[in-house]
Amino acid sequence: xxxxxxxIIKETQRLMQEPVPGISAVPDETNARYFHVIVTxxxxxxxxxxxxxxxxxxxxxxxxxxxxxxFITKIYHPNIDRLGRICLDIxxxxxxxxxxxxxxxxxxxxxxxxxxxxxxxxxxxAELWKINESEAxxxxxxxxxxxxxxx
Amino acid sequence: MSGMECNSDMECxxxxxxxxxxxxxxxxxxxxxxPDNDIDSNQQLRELEITAFDxxxxxxxxxxxxxxxxxxxxxxxxxxxxxxxxxxxNKWSLQDILMKYKDDxxxxxxxxxxxxxxxxxxxxxxxxxxxxxxVCFSLLSLEKFNALNCGHFFCKDCWCIHFExxxxxxxxxxxxxxxxxxxxxxxxxxVLSNVxxxxxxxxxxxxxxxxxxxxxxxxxxxxxxxxxVIIRSKELKAKRVIxxxxxxxxxxxxxxxxxxxxxxxxxxxxxxxxxxxxxxANYISAHTKDCPKCHICIEKNGGCNHMQCxxxxxxxxxxxxxxxxxxxxxxxxxxxxxxNPNIAHESVxxxxxxxxxxxLHYYERWENHxxxxxxxxxxxxxxxxxxxxxxMDASGTWIDWQHLFEAASLLARxxxxxxxxxxxxxxxxxxxxKELFEYQQAQLEAEIENLSWKIERAETTDxxxxxxxxxIAEKRRITLLKDFLNV
Ligand SMILES: [Zn+2]
Ligand SMILES: [Zn+2]
Ligand SMILES: [Zn+2]
Ligand SMILES: [Zn+2]
Ligand SMILES: [Zn+2]
Ligand SMILES: [Zn+2]
Numbered sequence: 075x076x077x078x079x080x081x082i083i084k085e086t087q088r089l090m091q092e093p094v095p096g097i098s099a100v101p102d103e104t105n106a107r108y109f110h111v112i113v114t115x116x117x118x119x120x121x122x123x124x125x126x127x128x129x130x131x132x133x134x135x136x137x138x139x140x141x142x143x144x145f146i147t148k149i150y151h152p153n154i155d156r157l158g159r160i161c162l163d164i165x166x167x168x169x170x171x172x173x174x175x176x177x178x179x180x181x182x183x184x185x186x187x188x189x190x191x192x193x194x195x196x197x198x199x200a201e202l203w204k205i206n207e208s209e210a211x212x213x214x215x216x217x218x219x220x221x222x223x224x225x
Numbered sequence: 226m227s228g229m230e231c232n233s234d235m236e237c238x239x240x241x242x243x244x245x246x247x248x249x250x251x252x253x254x255x256x257x258x259x260p261d262n263d264i265d266s267n268q269q270l271r272e273l274e275i276t277a278f279d280x281x282x283x284x285x286x287x288x289x290x291x292x293x294x295x296x297x298x299x300x301x302x303x304x305x306x307x308x309x310x311x312x313x314x315n316k317w318s319l320q321d322i323l324m325k326y327k328d329d330x331x332x333x334x335x336x337x338x339x340x341x342x343x344x345x346x347x348x349x350x351x352x353x354x355x356x357x358x359x360v361c362f363s364l365l366s367l368e369k370f371n372a373l374n375c376g377h378f379f380c381k382d383c384w385c386i387h388f389e390x391x392x393x394x395x396x397x398x399x400x401x402x403x404x405x406x407x408x409x410x411x412x413x414x415x416v417l418s419n420v421x422x423x424x425x426x427x428x429x430x431x432x433x434x435x436x437x438x439x440x441x442x443x444x445x446x447x448x449x450x451x452x453x454v455i456i457r458s459k460e461l462k463a464k465r466v467i468x469x470x471x472x473x474x475x476x477x478x479x480x481x482x483x484x485x486x487x488x489x490x491x492x493x494x495x496x497x498x499x500x501x502x503x504x505x506a507n508y509i510s511a512h513t514k515d516c517p518k519c520h521i522c523i524e525k526n527g528g529c530n531h532m533q534c535x536x537x538x539x540x541x542x543x544x545x546x547x548x549x550x551x552x553x554x555x556x557x558x559x560x561x562x563x564x565n566p567n568i569a570h571e572s573v574x575x576x577x578x579x580x581x582x583x584x585l586h587y588y589e590r591w592e593n594h595x596x597x598x599x600x601x602x603x604x605x606x607x608x609x610x611x612x613x614x615x616x617m618d619a620s621g622t623w624i625d626w627q628h629l630f631e632a633a634s635l636l637a638r639x640x641x642x643x644x645x646x647x648x649x650x651x652x653x654x655x656x657x658x659k660e661l662f663e664y665q666q667a668q669l670e671a672e673i674e675n676l677s678w679k680i681e682r683a684e685t686t687d688x689x690x691x692x693x694x695x696x697i698a699e700k701r702r703i704t705l706l707k708d709f710l711n712v
Contacts, residue, residue, distance in 0.1 A: 084362045137360055138390035170405040171360045171387055172379075177405075 078106050082132060085175055097179045099130065107132040111143075111179065115222065116187040120214035121149070124222030128158075128182070130175065140169035141178055150210075150217035152191040152200035160185070161195035273706050274485060276464035276477060281455045283434070286444065289457075290437055293317060301326060306414035307374075309437075313398055314410070317441045358383055360403060371419070373411055377404035384419045392425050397432030398440075448480050449473035462712045463489050478712075485642060486710045487649040495648035499588060517546045528601030528640070529677035530593070544593060552671060560670050561663045562586040564655060587651040594644035598637060601677065605633045608683060629683050632695050636680060639673050639698045642706065649709070662709060669701040 086106065089099050096116070102108040111128040115121030127146040133139050143165060145158035153161040164173060164181055194200030203210040281289070290309075297319060298308035311331065315321045325331045357364050358380040365380050372378040379387075383403065388411070391400045400416060402409040413433060420426055438444045442461050447454040449471035456466050456477065463478040465485070475482060479489040487495070513524050518539040523532065530543040531552070540549040545559045552559060565571070568579050612626045646666045653659045676694045683691070 079361065081360070081362045135386070135390050138387050168406075170407070171383065171403045172405045 081137060082106065089175065094176055094179060094183075096183060099175065099179060107136075109175070113179065113183055113186070115218060116183060119187050120211045121151075121186050121218050121222070124218040126186075126222055130178075132175075137171040137173070140165050140173075141175060143178060143182065148217060148221040150199060150214040151186070152189050152194045152203045152210075153185055155195045159195065161193060273703070273710055273712075274465050274483075276458050276460055276462055276466065278456050278458040278466045278477065280447075280469040281444075281457055283453055283455065286438065286455045286457075287434070290317075290441075293319065297322060301331075304412070304414060306412040310398075310410055310412045313437060313440050317443075356380075360387075371415075373402050373409050373415060375402055375404070375407055375409040377402050377407055377409075379403050381419060385421070388416050388420050388429075389422065389425055392420070392429045392432070395432065397429055398436040445477055445480060447471060447473055448475055464712055483641075484645050484648075485712075486706055487645050488711060491652050492645070492648055495651065498584070499591075502584065502588075514543065514546065517541050517548075526600065527604055527677075527681055528597035528599075529674055529681055530597065531674045531678050544590060552674070558667070560590060560650075560667045562650075584651070587647045591644055591647040594640055594647075597677070598640050598644070601633070601636060601640070601680075604681060605630075608633065608680075611684070628688060628692060629680070632676065632680050632683075632691055635695050635699060636673065636676050639669065639676070639702050642702050643669055643673055646705065662705075665701070665705040665708065669698070669705055672698040672701050 086101055093099075096114040097111065099109045099111045102110060109130040109132075111130050113126045113128060115124035115126065125147075126149060129144050129146055131142045133142060143160055145154055145160065147158075149158075155161075160182065162181055162185060164170075164178065189203060191200040191203035199210065199213075202213070290312075291305075293312055294305050294308045297303075297312060298305045300323070301308070303311075311322050312319075315325070322331065355364050355366055356370055356378065358370070360379050360383040363380065369380050369382075370378045371381050371384055387403050388400060391397075398410070400411045401407065402411065416429060417426060420429065435446075438446060438455055443457050443459060445456045445458075445466075447456060447468040447470070449468055452468060452471040452473065454468050454470050456468065458464075458466060458477050461478060463476050463485075465474060465483040466477045467474045476484055476489060479493065481489070481492065481496075484492040513522050515521065516523050516534040516537065516539060518541070519534060519537040521534065521536045523534060525532070525543060531540065531549055532543050533540050541547065542549055542552055542559055547559065562583055564583065565579055568576055571579070608629060612623075612629065615621055615626070616623055643666070646662075646669070650659070650662060650666065653662060672694070676698045679691050679694055
């Protein structure tokens with residue numbers, strides 16, 4: 075494997091030294107471009123109390139291309155599909171090389187606090203979120219309890 | 226109907242034939258020859274369907290664009306590259322740009338200096354001899370940095386990698402600044418001054434040119450396979466243009482096959498529907514049907530829909546299997562779809578069935594005329610062979626038979642328009658306008674089948690009779706287009 079770019083080394087160091095509150099991101103022992111991420115469900119959201127596992131991978135041309143991020147823990151959210159893929163503009167066309175792993179994870183945390191059913195990835199979830207929000211939130215809480223609280 | 230046998234190789238082969246005029250007779254384009262004897266319809270045609278256009282080569286277009294670029298760059302005293310970017314962003318309208326310039330809404334910041342750089346997030350030392358690049362996190366001396374006119378500085382290495390990554394993804398004119406939320410586009414000279422790999426530079430220049438042409442309201446790439454021609458027309462209308470090199474004909478506005486009287490959006494909707502429903506429609510693509518009278522199996526090998534059973538001589542319509550005697554009159558109803566007036570009160574299932582029936586009615590006719598066009602092309606080839614033989618046998622000259630080729634190309638033109646009346650009718654609201662449309666469509670259809678019938682029996686048809694039929698068919702076509710074509 076090619077030597078790790080200075081930028082990735084620096085970002086990793088800073089993530090370790092000054093972690094983002096509610097988020098832990100640890101590089102894999104064998105692959106420094108692969109991060110094990112845990113995001114704490116934000117307070118006052120249906121995901122509160124849950125610990126959500128994600129994987130984050132920095133592609134070869136990072137930071138010219140966005141990191142690839144996916145939820146591993148099942149989650150009931152209009153912008154996250156069954157495979158854990160996330161609908162977030164900065165992971166697609168709004169990516170800028172000046173953004174960082176830190177900013178990406180903060181945006182994902184914000185997405186948990188403020189789901190956006192008008193830009194859905196999981197259509198059935200988004201539909202329910204729009205026509206019956208209280209039932210959707212009940213589902214999200216139930217999924218959080220069932221899948222994100224065991225360990 | 227079978228073509229005559231050829232007696233010797235020499236007479237059959239096109240290429241061995243030394244007669245230069247012979248080739249000319251063969252290269253009839255369906256839209257080329259409007260009968261000379263009808264100046265009136267000629268002019269009406271031009272207004273309705275044809276637009277003035279030029280076929281340009283890449284070099285011509287480059288010169289054309291550069292003239293505009295130079296004009297703007299000397300006018301506003303900006304680099305040609307920035308001028309190009311403004312022209313691209315404003316659809317090549319000098320007027321719009323100069324107006325924005327007056328209103329001061331044009332983003333012109335020439336000479337970005339280190340003084341104007343954005344300090345947000347940049348940790349730098351007191352004397353500003355070194356900067357921290359926000360992308361690679363390297364501390365580098367100032368001359369290693371560069372910025373667009375938005376003042377977001379990054380190191381040149383990062384710009385280079387950024388551009389290379391974007392170009393590799395096929396992005397060219399759309400490459401923007403690397404800063405977060407900055408939508409400022411990178412002009413050509415800035416990109417090229419940072420990209421060194423020859424293959425990527427070439428790719429970039431190719432893509433940029435493609436984007437310039439696509440953004441230009443007067444320019445269209447010829448959609449013909451591997452054709453380099455760019456067509457220029459001053460009016461962006463749904464009119465017919467023909468590439469002078471590859472002979473592809475298309476609608477200037479949308480780039481698809483010419484589609485009068487249907488408009489660009491409707492034809493797109495129709496073609497998408499046909500592609501989506503191709504499974505359902507497949508079963509009707511049969512080449513054989515049974516004679517409605519003696520039930521013998523009949524194969525359709527000509528374009529004409531006026532059929533005559535070879536067994537019982539019964540004459541019938543291929544589309545609806547009705548007696549031909551009832552066709553061609555005032556009561557010709559074959560092209561019209563009779564909607565169930567009470568459908569709104571029927572069950573959902575009945576409505577779905579009705580919708581499918583309606584679609585298939587139009588699709589079947591659309592598809593059938595498209596097939597007839599191809600079959601009539603074959604018929605024309607057979608006629609050419611037979612006429613070639615006649616000329617060689619000294620029974621008449623090429624001039625004597627010229628009217629037949631004109632008839633065949635006129636038939637193709639009329640049937641082509643007829644084919645495109647079906648998507649138009651499918652999407653029409655019912656009412657008196659649709660009734661008028663369907664009446665004219667039926668009239669056109671009847672005259673086309675008469676013409677096709679006469680051409681198939683060309684050698685026994687009286688020339689005056691044929692020319693009369695040509696005239697009527699074209700008049701019907703023009704009438705329909707005049708009343709319903711909206712470009
Ligand atoms: Zn850099
Ligand atoms: Zn910028
Ligand atoms: Zn062409
Ligand atoms: Zn069009
Ligand atoms: Zn029969
Ligand atoms: Zn019929």
